[in-house]
Amino acid sequence: MKIKYIGLVAIFAGLMSCEDVVLETQNGSGEMTYSELNTSTVDFSNYIAVGASFTAGYTDGALFAAGQEDSFPSILAQKMDANGGTFSQPLVDDNIGGLVLGTMVIAEPRLYFNGAGPVRLAGTPTTQATTPAAGSHHNLGVPGVKSTHLLFDGLGNAENLATETANPYFVRIASAPNATILGDAVASSPTFFTLSEIGGNDVLGYATSGGDGTNPITPPEGAPGIGFNQTFEYIVDMLTAGGAKGVVANVPYVSSLPHFTAVPYNPVPLEAANAEAVNQGFAPYNGGIQQALAALKDTGLFTEAEAARRTISFAEGQNAVVIVDEDLTDLGAINPAFAGLPKYRQATSEDLLLLPSSSFIGSLVGDDPQLINGVTVPLEDKWVLTPEEQEALKSATDAYNIKISEVAAAKGLALVDLNGILQEAATTGIVFDNYTMTTDLVFGGLVSLDGIHLTARGYALMANKFLEAIDESYGTNFVESNTMARAGEYPTNYSPILP
Numbered sequence: 001m002k003i004k005y006i007g008l009v010a011i012f013a014g015l016m017s018c019e020d021v022v023l024e025t026q027n028g029s030g031e032m033t034y035s036e037l038n039t040s041t042v043d044f045s046n047y048i049a050v051g052a053s054f055t056a057g058y059t060d061g062a063l064f065a066a067g068q069e070d071s072f073p074s075i076l077a078q079k080m081d082a083n084g085g086t087f088s089q090p091l092v093d094d095n096i097g098g099l100v101l102g103t104m105v106i107a108e109p110r111l112y113f114n115g116a117g118p119v120r121l122a123g124t125p126t127t128q129a130t131t132p133a134a135g136s137h138h139n140l141g142v143p144g145v146k147s148t149h150l151l152f153d154g155l156g157n158a159e160n161l162a163t164e165t166a167n168p169y170f171v172r173i174a175s176a177p178n179a180t181i182l183g184d185a186v187a188s189s190p191t192f193f194t195l196s197e198i199g200g201n202d203v204l205g206y207a208t209s210g211g212d213g214t215n216p217i218t219p220p221e222g223a224p225g226i227g228f229n230q231t232f233e234y235i236v237d238m239l240t241a242g243g244a245k246g247v248v249a250n251v252p253y254v255s256s257l258p259h260f261t262a263v264p265y266n267p268v269p270l271e272a273a274n275a276e277a278v279n280q281g282f283a284p285y286n287g288g289i290q291q292a293l294a295a296l297k298d299t300g301l302f303t304e305a306e307a308a309r310r311t312i313s314f315a316e317g318q319n320a321v322v323i324v325d326e327d328l329t330d331l332g333a334i335n336p337a338f339a340g341l342p343k344y345r346q347a348t349s350e351d352l353l354l355l356p357s358s359s360f361i362g363s364l365v366g367d368d369p370q371l372i373n374g375v376t377v378p379l380e381d382k383w384v385l386t387p388e389e390q391e392a393l394k395s396a397t398d399a400y401n402i403k404i405s406e407v408a409a410a411k412g413l414a415l416v417d418l419n420g421i422l423q424e425a426a427t428t429g430i431v432f433d434n435y436t437m438t439t440d441l442v443f444g445g446l447v448s449l450d451g452i453h454l455t456a457r458g459y460a461l462m463a464n465k466f467l468e469a470i471d472e473s474y475g476t477n478f479v480e481s482n483t484m485a486r487a488g489e490y491p492t493n494y495s496p497i498l499p
Helices: 065-069 072-080 147-151 168-173 181-187 200-208 228-240 272-299 304-310 355-359 387-411 418-427 456-474
Strands: 047-051 099-101 104-107 111-113 118-120 139-141 192-196 245-249 268-270 317-319 322-324 344-346 368-372 414-416 430-432 435-437
Touching: 047 072, 047 181, 072 139, 072 192, 072 456, 099 168, 139 181, 147 181, 147 200, 147 228, 181 228, 192 228, 200 387, 228 245, 228 387, 245 387, 245 456, 268 272, 272 304, 304 344, 387 414, 414 456, 418 430, 418 456, 430 456, 435 456
Parallel strands: 047 139, 047 192, 192 245, 245 414
Antiparallel strands: 099 104, 111 118, 268 317, 322 344, 430 435
């Protein structure tokens, strides 16, 4: 049996751009006038950025110098004229992106748009994870960290890289092998700080592993270093202990990112003959489901609705992939006679297929043309976020955000609603100058080619949202004085050729 399969990656057209619209006012003579910038209520003389990959400037699936220079803390520092006009970041050594440990690549090069889709840049990273980034740094954004990692005193120890208990990005910038991210931030005696995406990786790791149990969600409750709520409160207590003011950001619903929305649930095109051949292959499984229904429906534990949901049926045209769903009823637990019936069903529009599945669905198991991933061989849990798994993400995120809001209010800190920003972009689009930015992969302008992290223009929008929050909470006038980032000054896609 041969099944024709059409690739899932869309054919992309050229990107379009347009001129910026400058927000401005006119006085009586027709001249453009703005208020003079006033930041007298806030001390930006020692601004420290604490966070994860967004803070670091991670974009297009990698950390590279040009992306770091367009990080939202860097943009903020420029507008705030912070740190005496100098904002030090631990720049990597190249614009290839990624890291090496000796001769082993441990973080891949960046993605770029080749006219058809996102692809990895050719070349080998030159930044050694164990080579310290010289000097002290104002940007302490560390890609991949969860909330509890900010307190872990082995995170920057190069010896722990072998056991994967160190973070290679923090190894480069830790003040000492036993330093912590929070400790280094507090030791710098900040007068102002941003604390962003804390909690993001606490749910993102679960999401990018398809909720398969290998990367669980950090529980909201627990002692510092264990649960999110107490850890976040402790982090803020420490950052504000010296009187620093700051801005915190809440956690977006990560399942709204294109990493989870770009691949359709029904990407399998079949001709009638091929569909019939697949159905014949699933006939024994479907027969077993019907036998189980006949034997168990009187128990009320296995319903006709679930039996229909578990029945596999292909037809001519576009078809939903077949998946493993661990939340389906364990029929063998009800009656051992049905212990051999697996938890299979076809995906629906409520399921989210992860972006990497686009190159996996339709591939063969070995060289057997009858063993086709997502068609005759169901996708494992790691490739899909089911509705139950999405609800687990939402529940945790909501709990995190309640705590973040409470702590911000109690400490008198500014708050940026990143969740609201992402939801607006994912539904109606969000206006930035005369661009309408969405979460569409490649063309939306907000989210970079990896489907998770922002573009440089997205980080500029984020910086503006922080400036707006500072105005609202501390009485500055960044918006009124037009001291804001302009959309047209920041790209949505970097060239594959960067110096």
